[in-house]
Amino acid sequence: MKNKDKPVTVEEIQLLRNEILLMHESLAKDVISHAPLVKKVVDIFVDKGLDQKWLEKLLAPLVGSSFEEDEVMLVAYLLEELDSLLTVKEEGEKLDKRVQIIVGGTGIGKTSLVGKLGARYSYLLDKNYKVAFFNFDHHKVGAIEQLEHYADAMNIPLISLEDFVDNEYDIILVDTAGSRGADLDEVVSLIEIIKESTSYKVELSLVLSATSKAKDLKRIYNIFEALELDSLIFTKLDETYDLSDMINFLIENEKPVSYLSIGQEIPEDLIVATREYLLNQFMNEENNE
Ligand SMILES: Nc1nc2c(ncn2[C@@H]2O[C@H](COP(=O)(O)OP(=O)(O)O)[C@@H](O)[C@H]2O)c(=O)[nH]1
Ligand SMILES: [Mg+2]
Structure with missing residues (x-):
């Protein structure tokens, strides 16, 4: 069997997946480095302690959109996203048994x-x-x-x-x-x-x-x-x-x-x-x- 015909193993898929993820991350960083206002917002929240990669991945898709020039909108978008990711369990009314x-x-x-x-x-x-x-x-x-x-x-x-x-x-x-x-x-x-x-x-x-x-x-x-x-x-x-x-x-x-x-x-x-x-x-x- 020629090498290229060999079936792909789970390990290989895993490796590829990790590589694509890494590429995404560096791509996001790169895209943002060309959008000063987006970078500024990323930096503000990195300073606040949020994960830089998470921020970059979240905001990179906005580069090139009208949000790119609007700091207030960028921050609002980020907070909205944070809000949607924080899940809470309501106490509800029936607590018994x-x-x-x-x-x-x-x-x-x-x-x-x-x-x-x-x-x-x-x-x-x-x-x-x-x-x-x-x-x-x-x-x-x-x-x-x-x-x-x-x-x-x-x-x-x-x-x-x-x-x-x-x-x-x-x-x-x-x-x-x-x-x-x-x-x-x-x-x-x-x-x-x-x-x-x-x-x-x-x-x-x-x-x-x-x-x-x-x-x-x-x-x-x-x-x-x-x-x-x-x-x-x-x-x-x-x-x-x-x-x-x-x-x-x-x-x-x-x-x-x-x-x-x-x-x-x-x-x-x-x-x-x-x-x-x-x-x-x-x-x-x-x-x-
Ligand atoms: N500042 C502060 N202290 C707390 C809080 N909850 C518990 N503690 C204190 O943490 C210490 C350990 O609490 P305890 O209930 O015995 O912890 P356990 O070992 O997990 O059962 C105690 O001195 C509590 O008064 C809190 O929300 N804030
Ligand atoms: Mg205890």
Whole structure:
């Protein structure tokens, strides 16, 4: 068989694909270098921390159009695109018959979040749900005390797994341990048990900190991506003025964000995520200092 007749392998297609992608990227950069105003807008947002390649690919197609000479339009277009890429999960009106499992790395605010959500669902919405807490954190010493404290203060029962089958609660909030591999298997078995022995829906939320660096966000996300995540929750938005790593992460992963934790106060410092809030916080970073 002559070389050129040999069937193309998957690896070769992959290589070609990568090459085309690279060509696209350098082409975009090249095109933009001939359009000063587009380049200026790219630079502004690179300064704000957005991914340069992403910006170039997005704006290159506008070179040669009437937008090219209009900075306001270029910025508006970019913000529009950002807005469309940020996905949020609305809280909705029917929150019950649900077990919400909170997973994520250590020290990022999971237990505080369980407290905040517990108060929210029990007392702060139009409908008062019957909430219970469940602690699935076997490792961290003191972890149970923290949740016990919230349970006492909020008059929300801290239940055991056996209590799930009674179907007595509208919402069960599950606090978990950190992000080690073994814990992940435990979470998987917990989800199986709930699905097999109760009629609750399972909702899995991954908690990430807005203060984490891009690589750390990615690393944690990669660990938990194996589970079927329903939503992301970002904490500690009050602790950083630079939300670019969070925004880049959201652009890349397109997972819906449900809640945002914006401080240590329980239950006050929790808000339902909206695209407006995320974008405003990102754009106004300097004004807040
Ligand atoms: N500034 C700030 N601190 C927070 C926020 N959420 C939680 N914390 C703090 O982060 C620390 C760890 O919280 P904790 O809920 O125990 O984290 P866990 O280990 O993930 O359960 C505590 O001191 C919390 O008060 C937040 O949104 N902003
Ligand atoms: Mg905890």
